[in-house]
Amino acid sequence: MERKEAGVSLVELMVVLALAGILLGAAAPAYQDVMRRQQLRVAANDLVAAIDLTRSHAIARGGPVMLGPLEASGTDWTKGWMVFIDDNGNRRPDAGEQRLFQHGPLPEGMTLVSAFSSGATPLYLAYNGAGRSCSASNSLAARWGTLSLARGGETRNIKINMLGRLRVCNPAVDSANCGGVND
Template identity: 25%
Template sequence: MRRRQRGLSSIELMMGVAIMAILLAGGLPSFQAWIQGMRLRATAESVISGLQIARAEALKRNARVRLTLGDSDGNPVWRVGCVNVSPDCPAQIQSRPLEGGGGVRLGADATPVSSPPPASAFVVALRAGAGLPGDVTFDGFGRMPASAAGVDIARIDIMSAVSGAARRLVIAVGGGQFRLCDPALSAASSAQGC
């Protein structure tokens, strides 16, 4: 009596591998876009974290504290320090590169953004490195001083250095408040929209 063999033949196994390869190749562009979107989001959240730290330090020290963002190439990095250095208020309180990994660049603009911004306010992307390094200053009340208007950063674009067609995020800064939004979405139809 002959035993029946169990398992897969080499042809069946090769067909399975070929089907898996086709499915993975079809999903790869979506996966890469998702990864890039996550990097942009992580960088945006890191910028917001720096803004929150600078504002909290200004309130805690009852002094002007400045967040300096990026470098002239648009590389993501931030530093928090006091404007008027004293023993109680050092020039550098905290510094760190932004999270999110490679392939992310920043652009900034000091033109004040009205609240609420018009629908066309964020249609055109800023150039990577534009307006950087730049500052956002908070006074002892946690607000942006009026003397900083037009000088300090009012808008930060977080964009992909790899693909110009990739998602872009915007942080609008004003009056001690900041808001992260997606310019691809309408503010009228989505809470995440600009």
């Protein structure tokens, strides 16, 4: 009785590996696009959550609460952001001021640009006790604008109106109602 050896030859294994390499090579760019879109979606959701937290704390405490870039000069949102109570009015989180939330830096290659009705530096978003977006120096003065996240050709705009309400939109899908940061 003869036994036949079961298995694959080296040639068969090389053909299978070559086909797998071709398939992976074709799928890799699509996978990278999916990952970039997902990172953009996560960053936009994190920023919306921070804005909602800022607004809800302002309403709960009956006074202004701020959201601003974490970076020392207050001009680079990509380094992260912080929700804080600005006791001294300088629009920066200082020692001794209550810090409510802090988010770390954005993924490499992602940008975050802001444009508001008052282009003050350091950059910030403030809400007053009524839950409306406002100026840091005057909680009765409305302040509105757009935070725009971009990565790999994809963009998400977070539009904040005069009442402090926000909406997230994709300018590639809805260009008429979702202009850029300068609209």
